[in-house]
Amino acid sequence: xIKHFINLEWKQYFRSSYWQKxxxxxILLVFFALYFIVVFLILGFGLLPILKKVFxxxxxxxxxxxxxxxxxxxxxxxxFFLQKLPVMSVKPLLTLPIKRSTVVxxxxxxxxxxxxxxxxxxxxxxxxxxxxxxxYSTSTALTWMFTMIIVVLIGNFLNFIIEAFSAELEFxxxxxxxxxxxxxxxxxxxxxxxxxxxxxxxLGIANNPIFxxxxxxxxxxxxxxxxxxxxxxxxxxxSLKSKVTEVKAADLSWxxxxxxxxxxxxxxxxxxxRNKRTKSSVWIMLIGLLYGMFFYPQPMYRDMVWLFPFIGxxxxxIFLINFGxxxxxWDSGYYKMLMSQNIKYExxxxxxxxxxxxxxxxxxxxxxxxxxFGWKILVAHFAAAIYNIGVNSHIMLYGGSFNRKxxxxxxxxxxxxxxxxxxxxxIGLPLMILPMIIFAVLNALFGFETGIIVLIFLGxxxxxxxxKLMRMITQRYLDSKYKMIDAFSQDN
Amino acid sequence: MIYTKDISKAYNGTTVLKIDELNIPKGQxxxxxxxxxxxxxxxxxxLLDLIKPTTGSISNGEIIVDQSEDWKxxxxxxxxxxxxxxxxxxxxxxYFIGDLRGQNKADIDALTSKFEDFFNGEIIGKKKxxxxxxxxxQKKAGIVxxxxxxxxxxILDEPFANLDPTTQIRLKQILxxxxxxxxxxxxxxxxxxxxxxxxxxxxxxxEKGEIIKDLETNPATLKExxxxxxxxxxxxxxxx
Numbered sequence: 054x055i056k057h058f059i060n061l062e063w064k065q066y067f068r069s070s071y072w073q074k075x076x077x078x079x080i081l082l083v084f085f086a087l088y089f090i091v092v093f094l095i096l097g098f099g100l101l102p103i104l105k106k107v108f109x110x111x112x113x114x115x116x117x118x119x120x121x122x123x124x125x126x127x128x129x130x131x132x133f134f135l136q137k138l139p140v141m142s143v144k145p146l147l148t149l150p151i152k153r154s155t156v157v158x159x160x161x162x163x164x165x166x167x168x169x170x171x172x173x174x175x176x177x178x179x180x181x182x183x184x185x186x187x188x189y190s191t192s193t194a195l196t197w198m199f200t201m202i203i204v205v206l207i208g209n210f211l212n213f214i215i216e217a218f219s220a221e222l223e224f225x226x227x228x229x230x231x232x233x234x235x236x237x238x239x240x241x242x243x244x245x246x247x248x249x250x251x252x253x254x255x256l257g258i259a260n261n262p263i264f265x266x267x268x269x270x271x272x273x274x275x276x277x278x279x280x281x282x283x284x285x286x287x288x289x290x291x292s293l294k295s296k297v298t299e300v301k302a303a304d305l306s307w308x309x310x311x312x313x314x315x316x317x318x319x320x321x322x323x324x325x326x327r328n329k330r331t332k333s334s335v336w337i338m339l340i341g342l343l344y345g346m347f348f349y350p351q352p353m354y355r356d357m358v359w360l361f362p363f364i365g366x367x368x369x370x371i372f373l374i375n376f377g378x379x380x381x382x383w384d385s386g387y388y389k390m391l392m393s394q395n396i397k398y399e400x401x402x403x404x405x406x407x408x409x410x411x412x413x414x415x416x417x418x419x420x421x422x423x424x425x426f427g428w429k430i431l432v433a434h435f436a437a438a439i440y441n442i443g444v445n446s447h448i449m450l451y452g453g454s455f456n457r458k459x460x461x462x463x464x465x466x467x468x469x470x471x472x473x474x475x476x477x478x479x480i481g482l483p484l485m486i487l488p489m490i491i492f493a494v495l496n497a498l499f500g501f502e503t504g505i506i507v508l509i510f511l512g513x514x515x516x517x518x519x520x521k522l523m524r525m526i527t528q529r530y531l532d533s534k535y536k537m538i539d540a541f542s543q544d545n
Numbered sequence: 546m547i548y549t550k551d552i553s554k555a556y557n558g559t560t561v562l563k564i565d566e567l568n569i570p571k572g573q574x575x576x577x578x579x580x581x582x583x584x585x586x587x588x589x590x591x592l593l594d595l596i597k598p599t600t601g602s603i604s605n606g607e608i609i610v611d612q613s614e615d616w617k618x619x620x621x622x623x624x625x626x627x628x629x630x631x632x633x634x635x636x637x638x639x640y641f642i643g644d645l646r647g648q649n650k651a652d653i654d655a656l657t658s659k660f661e662d663f664f665n666g667e668i669i670g671k672k673k674x675x676x677x678x679x680x681x682x683q684k685k686a687g688i689v690x691x692x693x694x695x696x697x698x699x700i701l702d703e704p705f706a707n708l709d710p711t712t713q714i715r716l717k718q719i720l721x722x723x724x725x726x727x728x729x730x731x732x733x734x735x736x737x738x739x740x741x742x743x744x745x746x747x748x749x750x751x752e753k754g755e756i757i758k759d760l761e762t763n764p765a766t767l768k769e770x771x772x773x774x775x776x777x778x779x780x781x782x783x784x785x
Contacts, residue, residue: 315644316641316644316645319641320630320633320641323632323633323637324632327632327674328632386627386630386631387627387628387629387630387631388627389595389624389627389628390627390628390629390630392593392594392595393593393594393595393617393620393622393624393628394617394642394645394646395617395618395645395646395694396617396645462631462632535595535596535597538595538596539596542627
């Protein structure tokens with residue numbers, strides 16, 4: 054049975070039109086994977102000697118175990134945003150003579166093979182080797198290694214439990230933030246010292262291998278809980294029945310002031326508000342607004358002026374990047390209809406453009422309080438906002454014409470929790486890094502003002518040539534019309 | 546109104562549609578029948594410029610469809626559920642289509658009120674999203690949306706499929722009225738020979754992408770069509 058599943062997966066992956074189109078992206082992903090593997094290897098081999106130097110009077114193994122708590126928290130956060138439960142289109146399988154439990158076991162088993170579970174091995178195994186080299190007993194090192202591997206798997210399954218609960222909620226990040234926040238809070242305010250608790254637990258297991266049964270039991274518990282969750286979801290009616298929500302229509306007549314693009318604006322706003330997946334990009338926008346708080350409060354970053362535009366682009370452009378890169382795939386479900394209707398492509402695209410510009414403007418206004426950390430930040434954010442409006446928005450629209458992957462907004466697939474993955478963030482990187490490099494170079498050579506002026510100048514150039522650029526972009530869309538219709542009418 | 550010349554569509558060298566000449570005059574109700582894979586949907590997709598012809602061209606009111614978009618204002622269509630926007634209510638969807646076709650809300654309300662019978666009280670004012678409607682009700686909404694804005698050409702692919710018997714009969718009346726009283730050119734495809742002969746003045750039979758029959762509907766047409774498709778069956782059995 055498993056053999057059939059793997060066969061199906063293989064075909065689904067390689068026969069999708071997406072694969073053939075995005076070879077470059079796949080290569081980029083591999084490159085990133087290699088990068089992280091190298092970083093983890095260095096960490097694995099280097100951690101022990103480094104700790105010895107920094108804390109000469111402490112046992113480095115004990116210190117390392119103290120960090121495990123933080124590593125776990127970061128691991129959970131990363132997984133939540135980047136790892137997806139392997140979606141298998143289960144609907145056709147339900148009527149076939151396959152046991153439901155087999156399907157669920159397969160999905161869960163496949164998730165254990167995720168890159169997120171292999172990556173830590175590149176740090177864990179070298180670290181264990183280093184332990185043995187540094188005269189720790191072999192049994193301690195090996196037990197520690199196996200415990201870590203089990204904990205990685207616990208993280209894997211815990212993440213899906215959290216995601217399952219998040220999927221039910223409007224504000225999908227809430228459970229995770231509460232979970233991580235509570236644990237971190239308990240530790241930070243010294244109520245329960247999670248760091249030493251967890252550290253001691255690991256030390257205890259390493260010294261008494263018999264205690265390894267405890268993490269194994271937790272893993273089994275997480276797995277069986279996941280199993281139960283998924284098995285309950287694996288009925289057709291739970292996806293078909295779907296609560297029929299009453300429509301609450303908001304008054305969107307204010308869009309009329311945008312003239313002939315008003316119908317599209319209204320459609321886009323409804324699109325964003327009425328679909329789970331698009332709605333999450335609104336929440337991401339609000340969370341992105343807080344991104345600056347990671348950097349600006351720390352004096353170390355306050356002197357790194359060259360970083361400001363990067364943060365500015367990220368903060369003011371997060372919606373633009375999130376929403377923009379799926380233009381026009383958001384409308385893929387009814388793209389055929391749009392193409393046979395009496396519409397002007399340019400109006401359709403301009404509506405998306407205005408939406409992105411509005412989002413940048415709104416977030417910029419909301420981010421003004423960052424001025425508390427220095428006026429340069431405000432100026433840099435302003436330049437970044439102009440750059441986003443003039444340059445990045447057009448790039449996003451242009452890039453959209455290469456979009457060949459359908460987004461099924463109506464989909465209520467049992468396992469489709471988030472639908473967005475690592476790829477999404479990687480696409481955004483060049484958009485943020487390019488202006489940062491431009492600014493950093495100019496800042497170093499000619500000073501802050503020149504860098505800012507050039508960014509603003511680039512943005513204004515984009516705005517001035519808006520009409521011309523839009524004409525070019527529209528032509529691109531017209532040229533790839535048939536290809537897009539064809540790709541959007543395929544599933545997967 | 547619609548003139549097809551030398552059109553063909555091939556995928557990887559396999560020809561799925563090949564029509565030398567087909568002229569559909571204004572105000573005709575035109576039916577397309579054929580087994581699966583005969584090329585009905587391909588023809589409609591070509592007519593709506595959703596796929597590119599391999600050779601030849603179709604013109605709709607003197608306008609060649611893959612060279613200009615000026616045929617769109619007077620042409621409307623409903624091919625399948627992918628023409629619907631799932632996260633809108635039926636009313637919102639009608640208003641949206643109305644906006645695109647230069648109709649205001651009052652026009653739309655006037656139009657939909659004429660179809661109260663047809664909707665059977667299940668579409669308007671239910672505060673449900675289109676994606677939550679049943680297949681049949683989705684189809685009803687899609688068909689009515691294709692009537693918005695007084696189009697001169699209406700293209701419906703398999704309009705009778707998924708509809709309940711009462712609605713099928715009502716739809717037939719609507720389609721007849723469109724062609725007879727309002728001079729609209731109606732193009733439909735169907736697997737139901739009886740419905741097609743009821744509604745259409747002219748029926749074209751496609752087989753493996755080619756026109757093999759072009760009939761003016763008369764009382765004997767249904768028998769002739771049935772004999773034709775049953776004949777297919779016999780010849781297949783003989784081959785076996």
